[in-house]
Each structure stands twice: as C-alpha cells, then as structure tokens.
Amino acid sequence: MSTDTxxxxxxxxxxxxxxxxxxxxAVCGTPFLAIDKVPELSDYTGTITISGKYSxxxxxxxxxxxxxxxxxxxxxxDMCQENLCDLVxxxxxxxxxxxxxxxxxxxxxxxxTVTIGRKxxxxxxxxxxxxxxxxxxxxxxxxxxxxxx
Amino acid sequence: xxxxxxxxxxxxxxxxxxxxxxxxxxxxxxQFVGAARNGxxxxxxxxxxxxxxxxxxxxxxxxxxxxxxxxxxERDPELRILVVSALADKLTAIEALEKGARGFLxxxxxxxxxxxxxxKLISA
Numbered sequence: 129m130s131t132d133t134x135x136x137x138x139x140x141x142x143x144x145x146x147x148x149x150x151x152x153x154a155v156c157g158t159p160f161l162a163i164d165k166v167p168e169l170s171d172y173t174g175t176i177t178i179s180g181k182y183s184x185x186x187x188x189x190x191x192x193x194x195x196x197x198x199x200x201x202x203x204x205x206d207m208c209q210e211n212l213c214d215l216v217x218x219x220x221x222x223x224x225x226x227x228x229x230x231x232x233x234x235x236x237x238x239x240x241t242v243t244i245g246r247k248x249x250x251x252x253x254x255x256x257x258x259x260x261x262x263x264x265x266x267x268x269x270x271x272x273x274x275x276x277x
Numbered sequence: 278x279x280x281x282x283x284x285x286x287x288x289x290x291x292x293x294x295x296x297x298x299x300x301x302x303x304x305x306x307x308q309f310v311g312a313a314r315n316g317x318x319x320x321x322x323x324x325x326x327x328x329x330x331x332x333x334x335x336x337x338x339x340x341x342x343x344x345x346x347x348x349x350x351e352r353d354p355e356l357r358i359l360v361v362s363a364l365a366d367k368l369t370a371i372e373a374l375e376k377g378a379r380g381f382l383x384x385x386x387x388x389x390x391x392x393x394x395x396x397k398l399i400s401a
Contacts, residue, residue, distance in 0.1 A: 148385040202298055211294055218292040221336060222384050225363025233368040239291065239338050 133230075135159045135259060138186075138274055141226040142263055145219065150201040150265075157262030167260050167273045169248050171195075172212055174220035174240045181234035184276040186227070187250055188220040194268035213242040223272060250275075281306075284399055287328035288312040289319040289345065290361070291337040295384075299332055299361070302388040305395055316340025320348055328356070330398065333378065335362040335369065343376055350377030357398045361386070 139156050146154035173189040195212045204211060217240030224237040250273060252258060258275035284307040288299045296312040303309070310326045313319035315337040331349065335342035346358055360373045363384040370381040379401060382394040 145385045148387055151387075199294070202294065203301060204294060204297060214292050214294045218294060221292075222363040225336065225384065226365045228369065229365035233366050235366075237336060237364075239336055 137227050137230045138272060141223045145222055146265055150198050154263050154265040159259055159261045161257045162260050163257050166249050167258060169246055172216040173243045174217035176220045176224040176240055177238040180236035182276045186220060186224045187273040190216060190270035191268060194270055217242045283308055284330040285310045285328045286330045287326055288332050290334040291315055302391055303395055304392060316345030319345050323349060331358045332361045333358050335364055343373060346373060346378050347376040359394055359398050
C-alpha cells in the first residue's frame, strides 16, 4: 500500500471519529514524514502496536485540555486522569481498528498503551520515517503518528 | 396476564469512557445490570447478573470479545449480544456473528446508532 493510500485511510478514520463522537469536525493539516527527528508528543499519548501482515505502531497524542473538552462533549462529567488516559487510548484504538476496513483482517492491533508527558518518546526503530498527521479540533492541536512496515 | 419482558443489559468494554457512555446513552426500556472490563470478568459477572442483552467490545485484555461471545452463547444460547467494536473489516463481523453475536455496531457510533442497534436486537 502506498504512503498516499495509508494516509487517506487514516484521514478518513480521523474525520469520521470527530464528526461522529463529538459532533464537531476536525481539520487535518498536511501530513509529513518525520525524517531525522522523533515526532513530538503532547500531554497524553495512546499507542497501538500493529502486527501480522504489517508491523509498526499507530499513536494519537493530544493535550489534556482537548481531551477534557472531548469528554464533556461525550456527556462525561469525570475528568480524572484515568478517563483522560482511557479516552486517548480508545481514540488510538478506534483509528487503528477502522483502518482494518482497508488493511484487512491480518492488520492485528494490540490493546492501547498510554503515556503521560511531553518528554516521552515513541518506540520507533532506528531510521524510521513515521507519517505525522496534524489534527486541529476547535482551537486545539493534536496529531496522529503512523509507522508501518 | 403475561407481562412484557424487561431486558437486562450488561456492557463489556475495556474502556471506562465507553462503558459509561453506553450506559448513559441507551434510552430504551432496558435495565442496566452491570459492566465488565474484559471477557473473563464478563463470564464471572454473567453468572450472577443474568443479563439478557450484552454489548461486547472485541479488543480487550485477558480474554477478547470473540472468545467471550462463544463462551457466553455456550452457556445461554438465547443471550442477545451486540458487538460494539472499532474493527471495521467484514471478516471480523462475520466471525463474531458465527460465534453467536446477533448484531455488529462499528465504533465510532452516535447515540442514535446505538439505540437503533439495541432496538433491532430486542425486536428480533
């Protein structure tokens, strides 16, 4: 599958997620390859490990303020850390799971792992060139990082 | 006089946000009886909660939803299970239905889609 196709699969998943779950459209910026530098992470990051026909990872990273507003839009009243971690992991899981429509049944996804803090780094192999898709929602900035082999 | 059956709903999902959302969003005449975080917990809770209706995630730790569907149906063939999962490929849906689930709702979903899917399950 070409990089363009990979990007379009995830773009569709992102746009569908925001318009369905929080009923407010997201805007995706121009995707880029993170060459010679590791992708920057935000406050909370949910990561899904991919195995099977493909291997790699899909990670969604977002600021705390954005996740809080998303929870509110979902009628959730408890903004505890557990729910923020839960949401960021669930979003990464949904983007990855939806991608199976195009990548197929052998695109195996793990349960999410969640990290807190901007100083963390994704576990990418040396020389990896992950795709970064910037995601704007309301006035918040988040991003999706996709690395598939 | 024969009374109308009130369905007893159990929600199975490893996400607390999703468990609470399904509990909150369903506006049908069903009684929410409990929620489990994985397949193993769902099997344990099934024995005491005796649900008649279940929403089931697939990707979960300890025991995934596909295995849990099969084991719940083995115990109670009449149990109505709606799979609620992000796994969007057709083969996954077919596999869940073959194990005994009666419906499949893809995440993300709106409240309306959830209620329509549950209503379809109840009416069937």
